[in-house]
Amino acid sequence: MKKQLIISLKMLGLMTILLGVIYPLIITGVAQLAFPSKANGSLIDIDGTLRGSKLIGQNMDTTIYFTPRPSATKYNTLPSGASNLGLTNRKLHNMVIDRKLTFIRNNKLALDTHIPSDVLFASASGLDPHISPIAAKMQVERIAYARNFTEKQKDLLNVLIDELTETPQFGVLGCTRVNVFMLNLELDKLR
Known part of the structure; x- marks a missing residue:
């Protein structure tokens, strides 16, 4: 059970960094490059x-x-x-x-x-x-x-x-x- 908890916490940390930090930064960067006016609220x-x-x-x-x-x-x-x-x-x-x-x-x-x-x-x-x-x-x-x-x-x-x-x-x-x-x-x- 302790092993599963550690694996779960590692996955939570990885997904938080991946989907909560890296992915939004990439999407924001692409939007700023491709559609700067729209990305900034028109x-x-x-x-x-x-x-x-x-x-x-x-x-x-x-x-x-x-x-x-x-x-x-x-x-x-x-x-x-x-x-x-x-x-x-x-x-x-x-x-x-x-x-x-x-x-x-x-x-x-x-x-x-x-x-x-x-x-x-x-x-x-x-x-x-x-x-x-x-x-x-x-x-x-x-x-x-x-x-x-x-x-x-x-x-x-x-x-x-x-x-x-x-x-x-x-x-x-x-x-x-x-x-x-x-x-x-x-x-x-x-x-």
Whole structure:
């Protein structure tokens, strides 16, 4: 029995070093060489200022920017996750109604307008930076008005949404989407 215990402890030590130290270092090194931007979080640096990551949504509580999906964690990466409220939960129902009415009011839409679900429900991680192109286009009038855009500039907003629209990966994984963070960065370039 003592012999088996010693063998087990040696295997534990070997596997810990092999799989807990050596393997992660190799994978990290390969990722840094092959995909340095992605390995470092797809960070966006503009004029020496870190603006954010392409992979994480940011709260935009302003009229001059596109608003992202709601987040159960207010885009905090440490406790990322969903609210875990079920579809029959009254609190979730009230939050969705409130989000819908707020979106309709902020964007001056008709009360019977169909609002895409990505504007009403948070993603599973609470960090998703994407919305549907339809949800983005519903915000164009508000942004154009808030920024005093001309009709030509407003048309450029629609073109910008179309240009930044991503298709499903490999044609089947995910859905058509627009990265709100990247869209807002490009929006700031329009003058």
